[in-house]
Amino acid sequence: MNDLPLADLDVFAAVARERSFRTAARKRGVSASALSEALRRLEARLGVRLLNRTTRSVTPTEAGTRLLERLSPALGEIAGALDQVGSLRDSPAGTLRLNVPTIVAREILPPLAGRFLKANPAVTLEVTAEDGFIDVLAAGFDAGVRYEERLERDMIAIPIGPRVQRYITAAAPDYLARHGIPQHPRDLLEHTAIRHRFQSGVALTWEFGEGEAALTIAPPAVILANVIDLEVRAAIDGLGVIRTFEEFLAPEIKAGRLVPILEAWVTSFPGPFLYYASRRHMPAPLRAFVDFLKAEQRRSEQ
Structure with a gap:
């Protein structure tokens, strides 16, 4: 009996409470014949009559009364659970x-x-x-x-945050004083770099320009890391050149701890x-x- 259709049990409870197929059908927006068929199906599965039906009245049998007493609390719990799920769908919680x-x-x-x-x-x-x-x-x-x-x-996909972001290149003033200011991305091959490495272990190369003028550079790294705080601090300490999101470097540039370089090679791209x-x-x-x-x-x- 564990495989009894819940919908048929719900139909029985509705008709038994209303003592009318017509009234129960009107409240559910379905036909009385559909409810009658569901009840016949349920009684056939159980092998017992649940409702006495005449042209004038519908009344639960003794078996129907006992079933309704046990079923009503369970159906109430189910209805409450469904209402709770529905509230999660309709309200931001x-x-x-x-x-x-x-x-x-x-x-x-x-x-x-x-x-x-x-x-x-x-x-x-x-x-x-x-x-x-x-x-x-x-x-x-x-x-x-x-x-x-x-x-x-x-x-x-929908936009989030700024619609344009930039990758910039920078280094500490004392690093540039010791090693000179790169004038072209290829000059970075003669410098040490602070490069980002993904958690997969792949080191990020540096891309400059677009189309036929595009260059991909992998300068020698003094630090490979996936922690931006460490990378920025290494640049401030004069360990090498850094290239990353402008948002990470802007405060340090404003404070004079880093100096932007290769400004003609700033890379712009759509935001996330x-x-x-x-x-x-x-x-x-x-x-x-x-x-x-x-x-x-x-x-x-x-």
């Missing part, structure tokens, strides 16, 4: 799990997260920062943030995107975050 690059976690997400969470106090934000590309859904995340060249084509698998059955926290980002974008364009 629950956990939003994001996988984002380090630059986004440090420089782009913090102000957005603050405004979003103040507007949605029932949402908990879980953020994992890593620069490698992963299958966010398989890893248990609701969405990811990546740059355009790393987006899966079957994903939905939030990406996710489907608009259907989107978790409420993710839907709220998507709506929030779209509103932020509209405000920035005004």
Whole structure:
């Protein structure tokens, strides 16, 4: 009996409470004949009559009365559970799990997260920062943030943060005083560099220019790291040339601890995107975050 259809049990309870197929059918927006067929199916599975039906009345049998007494609390629990799930769909409550690059976690997400969470106090934000590309859904995340060249084509993507970012090159004043100022990216091959290495172990090469003028340089590294704080500090200490997101270096340049170089070779590129698998059955926290980002974008364009 464990495989009895829940829908048929629910039909029995509704008709037994209303003592009428017609009334129960009207409240459910279905035909009385559909409910009658469901009840016949249930009685056949149980091998016992649950309701006495005449042209004037519908009354539970003794077996029907006992079943209704046991069934009503269970159906109430199920209805409550479904209502709770529905509230998670319709209201922004629950956990939003994001996988984002380090630059986004440090420089782009913090102000957005603050405004979003103040507007949605029932949402908990879980953020994992890593620069490698992963299958966010398989890893248990609701969405990811990546740059355009790393987006899966079957994903939905919306802008997050600045629409243009830049890669710049810099070094400490004392390093430049000792080694000279590079005038061309190829000159970097005669310098020491502070380079970023992904968690996969792949060291990031330095790309300059576009099209036929594009150059890819792998200068000798004095430090290979995947921790930007260490990389920036090494540059400040005069250990070598650094090339990375402008946001990481701008405060040090403003303070005079680093000097921008090769400014004719600054690389501009589109800002990051939030990406996710489907608009259907989107978790409420993710839907709220998507709506929030779209509103932020509209405000920035005004």
